[in-house]
Amino acid sequence: MAWIVVLLLLMLILIGTPIGFALMISAAIAMAISDIDLIMAPIQMFSGANKVVLLAIPLFIFMGELMGATSISERIISLARALVGWMRGGLAHVNVVTSMFMAEMSGSAVADAAVMSKIFVPSMEKQGYPKSFAAAVTATSATLGIIIPPSIPMVLYGVTTNTSIKDLFVAGIIPGLLLGGAFMVTSYIFARKEGHPVDERFEMKRLNKAFIGALVPLLIPVLVVGGLIGGFVTPTEAATLGVVAALLYGWPIRRDLNLKAVYELGSITVRQTSVVMMIIAGSAVLGQFLANEQIPQQIASGLGGLTESFVLRMLLINVFLLFLGMFLHASAAIIVVVPMLLPLAQEMGIDPVHFGVIVCLNLGIGQQTPPVASVLLTVCSVTGLKVENVMGYCKWFILAMFVTLMIVAFIPQTATWLGG
Amino acid sequence: KPIEVRIASHVSSFSPLHAQSELFAAEVEKRLPGQFEFKLFPGGQLGKEKDLMTNVQAGSLEMINVASGVMKLDKKLGVFDLPWLFSDRDHVKRAMKAGLEDAIRTRIEEVGSVKVIGVYENGFRHVINTERAIGEPFDLEGLKIRISGGKFRQGVFQQMGATPQKVSWGETFTALQAGVVDGAEAATYGFYEQKHFEVAKHLSLTGHVYTPSFLLASTDFFDSLTDEQKKVFTEVGKEITDAAYDASASLEAKYFEEMKGKLKINDVDLDAFKKATAKSYDTYVKSQGDDYLTIIRNAAK
Amino acid sequence: MLRLLDKIVEAMAVFTFAISSAFVFLNVVNRYLVLGLMRDWAKANEAMRPFYFWVRDLLGNIVVTADEVPGLLLVWVAFLGAYLTMRREGHIAFELLEESLPKVWRKILRGINTALICGFLVLLFWQSIRMIRVAGATEIETAEIAQGWFMLIMPLAAVLLFIATIQRFLSQTMQDNERS
Ligand code: NA
Ligand code: NA
Numbered sequence: 001m002a003w004i005v006v007l008l009l010l011m012l013i014l015i016g017t018p019i020g021f022a023l024m025i026s027a028a029i030a031m032a033i034s035d036i037d038l039i040m041a042p043i044q045m046f047s048g049a050n051k052v053v054l055l056a057i058p059l060f061i062f063m064g065e066l067m068g069a070t071s072i073s074e075r076i077i078s079l080a081r082a083l084v085g086w087m088r089g090g091l092a093h094v095n096v097v098t099s100m101f102m103a104e105m106s107g108s109a110v111a112d113a114a115v116m117s118k119i120f121v122p123s124m125e126k127q128g129y130p131k132s133f134a135a136a137v138t139a140t141s142a143t144l145g146i147i148i149p150p151s152i153p154m155v156l157y158g159v160t161t162n163t164s165i166k167d168l169f170v171a172g173i174i175p176g177l178l179l180g181g182a183f184m185v186t187s188y189i190f191a192r193k194e195g196h197p198v199d200e201r202f203e204m205k206r207l208n209k210a211f212i213g214a215l216v217p218l219l220i221p222v223l224v225v226g227g228l229i230g231g232f233v234t235p236t237e238a239a240t241l242g243v244v245a246a247l248l249y250g251w252p253i254r255r256d257l258n259l260k261a262v263y264e265l266g267s268i269t270v271r272q273t274s275v276v277m278m279i280i281a282g283s284a285v286l287g288q289f290l291a292n293e294q295i296p297q298q299i300a301s302g303l304g305g306l307t308e309s310f311v312l313r314m315l316l317i318n319v320f321l322l323f324l325g326m327f328l329h330a331s332a333a334i335i336v337v338v339p340m341l342l343p344l345a346q347e348m349g350i351d352p353v354h355f356g357v358i359v360c361l362n363l364g365i366g367q368q369t370p371p372v373a374s375v376l377l378t379v380c381s382v383t384g385l386k387v388e389n390v391m392g393y394c395k396w397f398i399l400a401m402f403v404t405l406m407i408v409a410f411i412p413q414t415a416t417w418l419g420g
Numbered sequence: 421k422p423i424e425v426r427i428a429s430h431v432s433s434f435s436p437l438h439a440q441s442e443l444f445a446a447e448v449e450k451r452l453p454g455q456f457e458f459k460l461f462p463g464g465q466l467g468k469e470k471d472l473m474t475n476v477q478a479g480s481l482e483m484i485n486v487a488s489g490v491m492k493l494d495k496k497l498g499v500f501d502l503p504w505l506f507s508d509r510d511h512v513k514r515a516m517k518a519g520l521e522d523a524i525r526t527r528i529e530e531v532g533s534v535k536v537i538g539v540y541e542n543g544f545r546h547v548i549n550t551e552r553a554i555g556e557p558f559d560l561e562g563l564k565i566r567i568s569g570g571k572f573r574q575g576v577f578q579q580m581g582a583t584p585q586k587v588s589w590g591e592t593f594t595a596l597q598a599g600v601v602d603g604a605e606a607a608t609y610g611f612y613e614q615k616h617f618e619v620a621k622h623l624s625l626t627g628h629v630y631t632p633s634f635l636l637a638s639t640d641f642f643d644s645l646t647d648e649q650k651k652v653f654t655e656v657g658k659e660i661t662d663a664a665y666d667a668s669a670s671l672e673a674k675y676f677e678e679m680k681g682k683l684k685i686n687d688v689d690l691d692a693f694k695k696a697t698a699k700s701y702d703t704y705v706k707s708q709g710d711d712y713l714t715i716i717r718n719a720a721k
Numbered sequence: 722m723l724r725l726l727d728k729i730v731e732a733m734a735v736f737t738f739a740i741s742s743a744f745v746f747l748n749v750v751n752r753y754l755v756l757g758l759m760r761d762w763a764k765a766n767e768a769m770r771p772f773y774f775w776v777r778d779l780l781g782n783i784v785v786t787a788d789e790v791p792g793l794l795l796v797w798v799a800f801l802g803a804y805l806t807m808r809r810e811g812h813i814a815f816e817l818l819e820e821s822l823p824k825v826w827r828k829i830l831r832g833i834n835t836a837l838i839c840g841f842l843v844l845l846f847w848q849s850i851r852m853i854r855v856a857g858a859t860e861i862e863t864a865e866i867a868q869g870w871f872m873l874i875m876p877l878a879a880v881l882l883f884i885a886t887i888q889r890f891l892s893q894t895m896q897d898n899e900r901s
Contacts, residue, residue, distance in 0.1 A: 012837070013814075013815050014815060014818055015818065015819070015830050015833060015834065016814050016815060016816055016818065016819040016830060016831075016834060017814065017834050017837060017838070018811065018812035018813060018814040018838075019812070019813050019814060019815075020803075020812055020813075021812070021837075021838050021841065024841055024845075025837050025838070025840075025841045028841055028844060036480070037475075037478065037479065037480030038844060038848050039474075039475070039478045039480050039848045039851050039852055039855075040475065040480050041844070041845060041848055042845055042848045042849035042852045042872075042875045043467065043471050043474050043475060043480075043852055044467065044471065045845075045875065046796055046849075046852075046872060046874075046875055047467055047468055047470070047471045049795060049796045049799045049800075050792045050793055050795065050796050050871075051588075051590075051792050051795070052588045052745075052787075052788055052789070052791050052792040052795075053588060053590060053591060054792070054795060055741060055742070055745060055791050055792065055795050058738060058742075058795075058798065059742060059745075062738075062742075159590070162590060164593065164594045164597075165591075165594070166594050166598065167594075228598075229598075230598070231597075231598030231599035231600055232598075232599075232600065232753075233600060233749055234587055234588075234591045234594065234595055234600055235591070235594075236588075236591070236745055236791075237600075237745055237746075237748065237749045240742050240745045240746040240749065241746075241749065243742065244746060263735060266735040266738060266739065267731050267734070267735055267805070269738065270731075270734040270735060270738055270798055270801070270802040270805065271802050271805050271806045271809065273738075273798060273799060273802055274798070274799050274800070274801075274802025274803040274805070274806050274812075275806055275812055275813055277795075277798075277799030277800075277802070277803070278799070278803050278812055279813075280799075281799065288466060288467065291461065291465040291466060292426075292461075292466065294459075329813050374813070470856075470859070470868070473856065473859065474852060474855055474856035477855045477856055478851065478852070478855045478856075488862075492859050492860050492861075492862065493859060562760075564752065564756070568788075568862070569862060569863065570785055570786075570862060570863040570864055570865075571781075571782065571785050571863075571864070574781060574785045578777075578781075583752075583756040583760070584781075584785075585752060586748060586784055586785060586786070586787040586788040586863075587788060588788045588792075589788075600752075
């Protein structure tokens with residue numbers, strides 16, 4: 001029965017059924033075949049979406065949208081230029097560092113990629129960078145959005161596995177910095193090889209000015225993550241604080257926003273949220289069916305039975321996740337598959353928080369690799385480039401991500417050290 | 421071919437509810453060997469408490485073992501929300517045997533259209549916190565306590581001087597650890613399975629609320645059984661009651677023992693608490709009558 | 722007609738999102754401003770107490786549901802949003818195969834998809850009505866409101882999504898015909 005559901009699901013996805021609906025339909029068919037009362041479908045869909053913690057998803061999306069609609073991105077770009085623009089391949093580094101700052105505000109890589117490719121690819125092309133290189137940097141560095149907190153995939157992982165979202169957020173900080181560093185090293189190698197230009201000379205005065213300009217917008221996410229770590233608020237509450245702060249900053253203080261704009265952003269938020277929530281609702285039904293047939297236990301023991309060696313098992317898990325990430329949307333992969341892998345990870349003695357970071361890194365790579373490369377495809381469609389052209393550069397950045405992944409996977413301290 | 425019977429629960433295998441389901445399944449198997457294949461689904465694998473209730477009412481699950489969710493079926497069952505209703509487990513047992521159990525069985529079957537197989541124990545709720553041992557109401561003064569339930573329980577904790585907080589159960593560990601709240605109230609196994617004892621310093625045995633657990637069968641499923649099977653289900657459901665209370669007691673003792681290393685456990689001055697919250701009975705008695713209360717009071721000693 | 726429906730659903734969704742966020746925010750306000758600052762103030766100053774109790778009970782009645790109602794409202798946000806997404810940019814799907822096929826096949830695949838989704842929505846409508854009839858009267862945990870009111874989104878979503886899915890299929894077919 002398990003195989004029939006999996007095949008059915010894959011077939012539906014292949015013929016272009018929206019993933020959320022593919023999950024619901026294949027579960028409903030499987031339940032009908034197994035003679036399970038179909039009233040369980042609405043019960044599970046309602047219950048799967050009914051979780052206060054999940055409210056953090058629209059809240060973080062809304063916070064990102066609010067900040068994106070203000071003058072914040074320009075301020076952050078000037079700060080990044082003043083910081084790293086003097087290096088060889090200046091704009092590529094500015095691109096990465098801006099992504100790191102923006103990652104603080106956004107929980108989703110796709111959202112980051114759309115904004116960043118509109119800003120960076122034309123200006124990098126003007127300075128003489130190959131356009132596909134510009135697109136590759138933009139696409140891959142958008143992954144930072146889901147590693148550096150806040151991160152929607154981490155919220156989902158926390159909810160699915162009952163792991164502390166606060167601990168997950170803290171655990172993402174060092175791997176996020178490592179990943180940003182890896183991207184800068186890769187950019188630097190290309191800059192030397194292809195002779196990319198410097199952006200502007202370093203000036204302390206300019207850095208000071210840019211820093212002051214970007215201070216308030218940078219402080220809002222710091223407040224959110226700080227309030228969470230400091231023990232004032234829960235993750236969901238932290239997200240509302242971020243929204244309120246961003247609203248105050250953008251509306252009465254800077255006057256970048258008005259009621260109509262806020263309503264529009266609310267509408268965008270609701271729609272983006274629904275995309276993830278349909279996958280959650282769909283997998284709640286499918287998950288119910290799988291649990292009913294006691295399938296997750298079988299899969300975990302099947303995977304674990306392949307080998308006893310820790311290193312091989314760790315590699316196996318990573319390959320499996322990478323493969324999944326190539327075909328599945330990140331939220332679907334977390335909600336549907338992680339519950340099956342977690343028991344194996346725990347048996348191997350991997351800390352659930354550390355495992356969460358490993359999962360997010362893997363899925364981040366998956367967002368760059370066809371066929372379902374949500375981030376790469378977003379960048380390509382915004383810039384009008386062909387995937388195969390961008391891939392030429394992109395593969396080296398993916399290699400950099402893979403190296404970071406291996407470091408984080410085999411050195412747990414990268415994820416657990418900050419949290420103590 | 422044996423009939424497949426799923427028994428689902430919203431709480432984990434650490435709970436007394438799981439032990440009760442196991443007891444029931446084993447005893448039925450002993451009397452009707454090979455006729456049933458029981459499959460236990462603890463830990464909300466098949467849904468949250470509300471979902472399980474809906475499923476069993478609709479006939480899409482054979483059996484469930486749940487707790488306070490059943491009380492939402494009918495306001496009269498809200499009697500179990502009243503604070504310090506029972507003094508201890510023996511008091512509960514006496515009251516249940518003196519007619520309380522039969523009364524609530526009938527009531528649930530009437531309003532819920534389900535078959536009540538057994539009424540056992542979910543447990544007394546206690547208070548865990550990071551600040552100080554709670555011995556009398558004044559010790560709760562100013563503490564942020566995570567509570568579950570509605571306005572009524574909020575009022576009870578306010579009367580004792582605490583500042584009740586709403587945080588979802590899943591976020592409570594982090595909230596305790598980070599200091600968003602100072603404490604929480606739950607049944608002993610809840611503190612144990614959620615590892616709250618690792619971040620809290622005191623477990624005070626307030627026993628402010630007692631919640632029974634209910635082993636329910638869907639009417640569709642129950643009606644599909646043969647007369648002999650029905651008889652065995654009903655009998656076993658009743659006969660394991662004492663063993664179920666014993667299992668709850670020994671589980672609780674085990675969890676106390678294991679948590680002792682990480683926090684201090686203390687008894688409280690029950691009379692002081694009862695006095696502080698005596699008013700809270702009035703509204704219930706006014707709207708739902710005092711027939712349940714009379715049984716409980718007569719069983720007090 | 723559908724434009725008007727879009728506007729109404731959009732307004733409902735944004736409003737519900739705002740309300741559910743407000744619950745969570747008020748919970749924080751209640752914890753630190755009312756039960757924290759105001760309480761300390763009322764402790765030191767007897768005259769403040771009636772006012773403090775008034776605010777405490779007023780806000781307390783709202784936030785006592787803060788661990789339940791925002792989640793229930795999120796279901797509304799999710800499914801109303803699902804309709805809006807179906808009407809506009811569409812839900813995440815794997816489109817590579819569909820795009821690489823000749824036009825006739827594309828039409829067939831879209832037809833199959835539409836039929837599958839609509840079939841599921843009919844089932845969802847029917848089963849969610851059943852769900853509400855069985856369990857709708859049970860009250861939610863933190864307030865005296867029947868959970869059926871919240872569950873109402875399920876049949877409503879089934880109808881809305883049905884309309885959007887059919888409309889989407891028709892407009893895609895029309896676009897194809899225009900192009901040829
Ligand atoms: Na982020
Ligand atoms: Na991919």
